[in-house]
Amino acid sequence: MRVGLTGGIASGKSTVSSILRELGAVVIDADQLAREVVAKGTPGLAEVVEAFGPDILTEDGHLDRPKMGGIVFNDEALRRKLEAIVHPRVFELYAALEASAPTGGIVVHDIPLLVESGRAEEFDAVVVVDVPDEVQVERMVRDRGMSEEDARARIAAQATRERRRAVATYVIDNTGTREDLRHQVTEVFAELRNAAV
Numbered sequence: 001m002r003v004g005l006t007g008g009i010a011s012g013k014s015t016v017s018s019i020l021r022e023l024g025a026v027v028i029d030a031d032q033l034a035r036e037v038v039a040k041g042t043p044g045l046a047e048v049v050e051a052f053g054p055d056i057l058t059e060d061g062h063l064d065r066p067k068m069g070g071i072v073f074n075d076e077a078l079r080r081k082l083e084a085i086v087h088p089r090v091f092e093l094y095a096a097l098e099a100s101a102p103t104g105g106i107v108v109h110d111i112p113l114l115v116e117s118g119r120a121e122e123f124d125a126v127v128v129v130d131v132p133d134e135v136q137v138e139r140m141v142r143d144r145g146m147s148e149e150d151a152r153a154r155i156a157a158q159a160t161r162e163r164r165r166a167v168a169t170y171v172i173d174n175t176g177t178r179e180d181l182r183h184q185v186t187e188v189f190a191e192l193r194n195a196a197v
């Protein structure tokens with residue numbers, strides 16, 4: 001069973017993913033794949049340097065992620081340019097991982113841009129982690145030391161809550177405590193397991 005997991009930035013997707021892993025799901029993390037395809041020494045990173053210039057590298061030759069974030073979350077055209085390099089490579093890796101994933105279990109695809117990429121209907125079920133924008137901002141500022149302005153720019157680069165909720169099979173409300181979250185995830189996982197048999 002292929003399950004899409006999505007939600008706005010800092011909504012709690014990684015936290016939900018780790019609970020799902022504990023419960024026995026296989027999780028494929030799109031953000032992690034997006035890091036791998038531009039790791040030091042990859043053709044992906046070479047293409048990024050060609051497009052954005054060598055100043056986008058740190059002194060030791062890695063992608064300077066905070067700097068790149070500052071550029072692409074304030075300029076939609078440049079964001080699209082980066083996505084055009086990263087996304088096709090992520091899809092390639094995905095295909096390879098899916099081909100080697102064990103069959104029969106629940107495979108969760110943690111994809112921040114699931115709605116934006118128009119691929120929601122490719123999944124047997126879609127789980128949306130939902131919080132108001134203000135909670136996203138609060139968590140980015142509190143836990144990641146981001147400025148409020150940067151946090152809002154990232155939210156503005158993504159689909160609205162309403163658009164995500166419109167494709168949801170299950171909505172997980174993450175405005176409560178971590179314990180509340182675990183409770184809901186456990187319930188959703190039980191329903192997914194029932195639906196899978």
Ligand SMILES: CC(C)(COP(=O)(O)OP(=O)(O)OC[C@H]1O[C@@H](n2cnc3c(N)ncnc32)[C@H](O)[C@@H]1O)[C@@H](O)C(=O)NCCC(=O)NCCS
Binds near residue numbers: 009087112113
């Ligand atoms: C700009 C980059 C270098 C900033 O790196 P940074 O380490 O600060 O953030 P990280 O990669 O951990 O992403 C954090 C969150 O930002 C949001 N985000 C990332 N890329 C995008 C994007 N293109 N559009 C909207 N939101 C995005 C997602 O919610 C993601 O979970 C990085 O986000 C990136 O390479 N983005 C382009 C690739 C992409 O679209 N990734 C998203 C999933 S495939």
Ligand SMILES: Nc1ncnc2c1ncn2[C@@H]1O[C@H](COP(=O)(O)OP(=O)(O)OP(=O)(O)O)[C@@H](O)[C@H]1O
Binds near residue numbers: 014031178
């Ligand atoms: N219920 C909660 N109460 C308080 N803090 C929470 C809760 N759930 C998650 N958090 C915290 O909020 C932050 C964002 O959560 P998490 O990293 O899981 O989000 P994410 O959606 O994966 O983010 P990103 O889009 O950047 O990958 C983290 O610091 C996490 O520890």
